[in-house]
Amino acid sequence: MTMTPAFAIDLTAAAATPAVFALTAALGPLALPVFFDDVRDHWRLAGADDLARLARPPGRLAGWSDRLRRLTGRARGRPLPEECLGFIEPGLFSAEVARALPALFASVRGPRVARLHALSPLQHPESAPPALVARLAAYAHELRTFDGIVADSEDACAELLDYWRWLGFSASPPVVALAAENPSDLIAWIQSLPAR
Numbered sequence: 001m002t003m004t005p006a007f008a009i010d011l012t013a014a015a016a017t018p019a020v021f022a023l024t025a026a027l028g029p030l031a032l033p034v035f036f037d038d039v040r041d042h043w044r045l046a047g048a049d050d051l052a053r054l055a056r057p058p059g060r061l062a063g064w065s066d067r068l069r070r071l072t073g074r075a076r077g078r079p080l081p082e083e084c085l086g087f088i089e090p091g092l093f094s095a096e097v098a099r100a101l102p103a104l105f106a107s108v109r110g111p112r113v114a115r116l117h118a119l120s121p122l123q124h125p126e127s128a129p130p131a132l133v134a135r136l137a138a139y140a141h142e143l144r145t146f147d148g149i150v151a152d153s154e155d156a157c158a159e160l161l162d163y164w165r166w167l168g169f170s171a172s173p174p175v176v177a178l179a180a181e182n183p184s185d186l187i188a189w190i191q192s193l194p195a196r
Helices: 018-030 048-052 059-073 095-105 130-145 154-167 183-192
Strands: 004-010 031-037 042-045 084-089 112-116 148-151 175-177
Touching: 004 018, 004 095, 018 031, 018 183, 031 095, 042 095, 095 130, 112 130, 112 154, 130 154, 148 154, 148 183, 154 175
Parallel strands: 004 031, 004 084, 084 112, 112 148, 148 175
Antiparallel strands: 031 042
16 A cells, blocks of 8 residues: 555645635645535535635635645545655634544544644633534544644644643643744654654
């Protein structure tokens, strides 16, 4: 079995933010957009229709949206490769995606990394909708299944580590604060994680 020279990037729930497109651009041909199809209950390569649902990013990164559509339009409905170099979850994911992650993780031999934006609604639940607060609590637990967590800020990093300590978790994956605007630092950090 050969390893696919690509990092799977989950676009199921990710808004097409400039940070996601900057990461995709930095990875270039190593980016493999994937999508969890909740109707068919399996992971597959993202198709053009999946990407069309995402908002077009502003400014100079807009061309990557078109490039991804061309790249994945040919792959619509195809299953994932047997193995990938790694997996990147760019943001908050749904409970359905969380339940499907073990199936995807089985095909990922490299580092599995998630990006954390913030957990502040857990500290101030009155400031967010109850459904978001409940989802964030489960999400914070699910992040422990990844090999590394990249927080958008030192505050987000501290929020996650403090929450895990409060819950009594002693072992956790490494958590680092890296700016979303510099995807090359993220890629270097991912590649520094131990191989699976």
